[in-house]
Amino acid sequence: MPSSLIIGAGMAGLAAARKLSTQGWDVVVLDKGRGVGGRLATRRIEQAKADHGAQYFSATTPELQELVQELLADKVITEWKPTQPSPADTVFKKPHYVGVEGMNAVAKALSKDLTVRTAETVISFRVEENQWLVETESGGQYRADALLITIPAPQALALIEKSGFPIVSADKSVLSAIRYQPCIAVMVALNKPSLLPAPGAVRYETSDIAWVADNAQKGISPGQPSVTIHASADFSRTHFDGDLNAIGQQLVDQLPDLIPADNISTVQVHRWRYSLTDQRHPAPFLKAEAPLSLLFGGDGFGKGNVEGAFTSGLAMAGCTANL
Ligand SMILES: Cc1cc2nc3c(=O)[nH]c(=O)nc-3n(C[C@H](O)[C@H](O)[C@H](O)COP(=O)(O)OP(=O)(O)OC[C@H]3O[C@@H](n4cnc5c(N)ncnc54)[C@H](O)[C@@H]3O)c2cc1C
Incomplete structure (x- = not known):
């Protein structure tokens, strides 16, 4: 063989x-x-879960669509979608698939029956x-x-x-x-639901922050609400070697309308040296x-x-x- x-x-x-x-x-x-998964990463914080790497995936090729059907049938993934799609929406233009238990669960399902050390x-x-x-x-x-x-x-x-x-x-x-961009990811366990509008994702074009997602609205954190914040590539590059706690706080403080200070329970920060590709x-x-x-x-x-x-x-x- x-x-x-x-x-x-x-x-x-x-x-x-x-x-x-x-x-x-x-x-x-x-x-x-x-564990398996690499950047298909999900972390538990208190009773909450947060995807801190890839947030969702799309499937345009027949090969991945075939796998999507298999994973949907096995209830490993689900579609994350707005209840009322809006033509102005720039985030949910095509189907977004997410792991029911977080993105890492997709990797766990794929590794079943494989020899992985x-x-x-x-x-x-x-x-x-x-x-x-x-x-x-x-x-x-x-x-x-x-x-x-x-x-x-x-x-x-x-x-x-x-x-x-x-x-x-x-x-x-x-x-x-x-070439890869770095990304500083902040995961925040909350006391009560965030104020992110449904379906729980905001993308920013020009800001220290590139992306905020509500893991409870996404469906992966039913036990306790949490949000994931991804810093922009520029911010991540500038602050990559800085003090992680201070950086996490600095980013959270920029979102008082979505995550008021009195709603924050725990903040954790993860540094991705290689996140999305530049070239x-x-x-x-x-x-x-x-x-x-x-x-x-x-x-x-x-x-x-x-x-x-x-x-x-x-x-x-x-x-x-x-x-
Ligand atoms: C913050 C962030 C947000 C993202 N958002 C999205 C998104 O929303 N949608 C999307 O489609 N994509 C997104 N991505 C990109 C997506 O996660 C990656 O493109 C994809 O997961 C890469 O898969 P991969 O197998 O190529 O690499 P990886 O997932 O990085 O896998 C490589 C593996 O190699 C292992 N490894 C490295 N060195 C060694 C070694 N010496 N020995 C043994 N093992 C080693 C690592 O541990 C890792 O598990 C995001 C990524 C990040 C970090």
């Missing part, structure tokens, strides 16, 4: 793993996180005895015929360098050209020049969102299976 190792259990890695598994490949996915940080890869040999921080060693790397391109370049892998300059240029490679993946099959993919390739990561993962699996 041909074997593959996938680095990264985000949407791209899980999509690739599912497809290769159905095609008879032995697949192992490695992720440094405590979490808390495994990959520190190097090389070819040995005609197979890829991947080593992890914990001392783990994994071997496979094909290697699929779905981590953000800057992290992939760091891994390549650490591994001493002789990447050709054309491949290095592709990876180096992919992407147009093709869905990169097939690197290497003695054995080596592909790079993820949301730095194609559309730059959850759907783009899914499409990249599927395309990587298709290429691997055809080798």
Whole structure:
């Protein structure tokens, strides 16, 4: 049975793993996180839940629409939509799918039946005895015929360098050209419902804040209301290394009409060094020049969102299976 190792259990890695598994490949996915999902991330604060990475996803390709139908039927996802659609609405122009239990639940559902090793940080890869040999921080060693790397391109370049892998300059240029914005995400557990208008999302074009969402209206936090605030890329860049508590408070203080001070119970802040992409490679993946099959993919390739990561993962699996 041909074997593959996938680095990264985000949407791209899980999509690739599912497809290769159905095609008879032995697949192992490695992720440094405590759980699966990467930027499909949901956190519990007090009795509340908050999505602090991707807020929703859309599905325009037949492949993702097929998965959407499966996940809707299994009640893993639902559509987040206004009860009264408005022509002026700029946020909900196309269907927004969200995990019923939060976005991370989508990743959990996709990883069912897959072999995923979490808390495994990959520190190097090389070819040995005609197979890829991947080593992890914990001392783990994994071997496979094909290697699929779905981590953000800057992290992939760091891994390549650490591994001493002789990447050709054309491949290095592709990876180096992919750029990400940082994002500071603030999660606020509330004492009572927020004052966000239904259906609970506001996008700002020019402000320190890019996005605010009400996780209770979204349906993922029935036990206690909460909101998620995403700082703008400019604000996040300027304050990335600052004091997290102070930054969280600074952002919350800018929304007194939506989240009055007396409604705040707990504030938590998360720093995403790689959130949405600024610059992407147009093709869905990169097939690197290497003695054995080596592909790079993820949301730095194609559309730059959850759907783009899914499409990249599927395309990587298709290429691997055809080798
Ligand atoms: C704040 C924010 C808001 C967003 N909003 C939206 C949105 O509303 N809609 C949308 O469609 N998209 C949104 N996105 C983008 C979306 O989350 C991503 O495009 C998508 O989830 C990327 O999936 P991926 O598999 O390419 O990467 P990731 O999800 O980043 O997965 C990569 C995985 O690799 C792992 N990893 C990294 N290095 C190593 C290593 N050395 N060893 C082992 N594992 C490693 C990481 O732990 C991670 O799990 C948002 C992202 C952020 C951060």
